[in-house]
Amino acid sequence: MSTHKIGVKFFVKEATTVAGDAFVPVFHRWIQQQAVPDHLLVDVADYAHVHDGPGTLLIAHEGNFAMDRDEGRLGLLYQRKQPLAGDFAQRLRLVVAIARDACRRLECDLSLEAIKFRTDQLLIRLNDRLAAPNTNETLQQHRRDLEAVAAETLGVRAVTLQRPDDPRSLFQVLAVPA
């Protein structure tokens, strides 16, 4: 079984230079400017007060954009909610492309003091415990696609995938160059 609930996170290079509430006006501006193609942008939710939480979210019908602080690592997380066409690898590529566009948009935002995203790491998450429990079987089922898309995204020949041990966690892998 596969899932369309794919999430991709790019980490920022210098998390400490970005204020907790800095992304609230940015995401409001995206709504005003209808800045994200193919997305019905609904609202901004800010959880900067929650320690290592989901941070600031731009809620859209198709998927949420978050300046996420999970595990103390700030990054742009795009979490797809609505189905996408294609096989798993095609869907993953699309999600990566949407997340990367969002990162570029943030990097160009003058209010964010030249925020930069890391290109040497990528987190991929499957937000669906029924279709994709955090098991070795899920990893084996998707390994080829995960490695291929992560490698081409990071511009390297091969990546290694690190998966959390806790079976209660969502299935996610941190892809780093091999």
Added chain:
Amino acid sequence: MTWKDKLIDRMPPQWAQEIDLFEAQMALRKQGKIDEKVFAETRLRRGAYGQRYDNGQRHDGFTTRKLPYSPLTKGPDTYWDAPGMLRIKVPYGGLNPTQMEVLAELAEEYSDAICHVTTRQDIQLHFVHIDDTPDIFRRLAAVGITTREACGNAVRNVTACPLAGVCHTEVFDVTPYAKALAFYLLGHPDTQDFGRKFKIAFSGCPDKPCALVNIHDLGGIAQVRTIDGKQVRGFALYVGGGLGAVPHQAKLFDEFVPEEELLPLARAIGRVFARLGEKKNRNRARLKFLVQKLGIDEFRRLVLEERRTMPEDPSWRRFFDEIPRYKETPAFEAVQLNGARRPEGFDAWAATNVYHQKQPGYATVTVALPLGDISARQMRLLADLTRRYAGENARTTIEQNIVLRWVPHNRLPELYRDLKAIGLGDCGAGTIVDVTACPGTDTCKLGIASSRGLAGELRWRLAAKQATLDPSVRNLRIKISGCFNSCGQHHVADIGFYGNSRNVGSYTVPHFQVMLGGQWARNGGSYALAIGSVPSKAIPDLVDALTGRYVAGRQGDESFQAWCARIGKKALKEIVDPFTVVPPHDQRPDFYSDWGDVREFTIGDMGTGECAGEVVTLTSFGFSQAEAEAFEAQLLLDGGQYQAADEKAYQAMLTAARALVQIENPDVPTDPAAIVSEFRTRFVDTKIFWDTYAHGQFSNYLFARHEAADARYTADTARKTVEEANLFIDAAHKAHAKYRQKQQTSP
């Protein structure tokens, strides 16, 4: 594999069936076969609530934009695809670690990775898509949680003091009584026809604030009396309390209701409320208005009369008999802390967040949640800590926190260290820092001003100077609502606020009405005075001024409430007045937008509240259920399950017939023979359920199937029953219209 397949053996069968039914009702709504008003109240009664902007428009700071959702609606002016809120009932706030893990999973997979604890001990998830709700319900049901009647015109979550069972001042542990009443009234036929919501709370003692009995429709305070030489448990029972725009203190119904009378009497109160409560004007439909209209003496007389004459319902015994069996077991042996080494910050945390239980060597620890929010990851890790330090014993609180109970004293330093590691080691629980706020404009359709934004700002500012605050100020309570509906319980705070707005030139400016001197103690013993409306951005400075004046002017150990009463409204207004001034836009543009929101302020985003839902008659509900059952029967037929299809179709006819009979006899039993008999007498013999051309053909479908209960089931017979069920339901609708017409034309 679906969640339904995976969890079928772990869900209580009745709950599983209800969820299947709701899923069928969703399918019918998508086909346009259920009216949007009926579906709205149906989903509300499953806890699926609307959220801001679900009417398809939002002001982006410059202009109001359309949100182009697909046209399907899930209620009047409420789009199907718009994200909504899901309220999860947690009776008396009781949670175990497995339930906490599931809540974390649901927040991650279907929401925004946040669990929000409400002022009534519920958990709320926001930005949930309605299509995901059946699976969410199943995953909750598999761990013993239901969202049924979390919203809508129904009995809401039954709350209780989170210290029940461990508190020094309680008369006895009210937990099992809250649990028994919650599950007895859940889905009870006598609680399905209210004009408005109905809230219940239990407290173990009269003096503490932990359950706020006085602000509830029905509240019980534990009492013990000696009767015939025996110690008898019971409750001082209060009715007709409530906040909202028109707050009412609850009235004493009876000084002592013996424990075995609690459930039947609550049912009798529900029946009187259903029968005599306002149904048309939702603003006057809470029980408090009925009690006010009748007077407490007449209300009491009617309830006691109802108690004597209402039909027997022995099912209450099943819930009552569970009460003595309730026992909370500590997982670890009690050991005193003594002189053990304490980590840095521990003492300040312990001073505000640790309650020493009446059981020696044990403590209840309050995990302070900023604005009631906890991330999914934190919730999962807190489940681990609950297992490690408290066994199975966690509870949510009406101050939007979570408590871990039965923690041995000697393990408190270790627990503090572990809580800090996951960002949950904040001190200040139950102090002025621990500001309570409803969702307000963040997500609520009725919100006028940003209660959470203001609460966050106050929390941040007060936390920074927490150590230097005067002790008399430290324990004050601040509570904030986004509008006058009082979900933030501002009436019972020392310093309360509710959102409103004022026009200044061509602008609208967010304001908060200042409410001072409410009594949090004595179960919300008295309500605050409204002093004046202050721009939102001036509130933090006003709080400093108020607390400063209180510290300077209090006499002896005078409480804030007593100080407010002594100096009077005029003097309080003089303190507030300087903060009411709105600076010009070109000098302070920040005054013209709300906390945490960069958009220029508008009230144009307010929508129609769903708090009460639509008042939908029992008959409409019954028809909706019958249609969903007929739909399920069709699915079973398509799946080759002929006997199940036939039985479900028969059930659909019974449900529709019962819905009609309930117009005249709300107490019609669920027994098929009784339904058929009453249906025949009241609707067929009277030729109301009668077709001009087909005559009694449609009613005969039910009669024939009822009499042929042991028939063999084939594809053909099952198909026939399913088709007949659909025709029967159509005929029931016509009969209902005919009945109403007849009622209208009768003299």
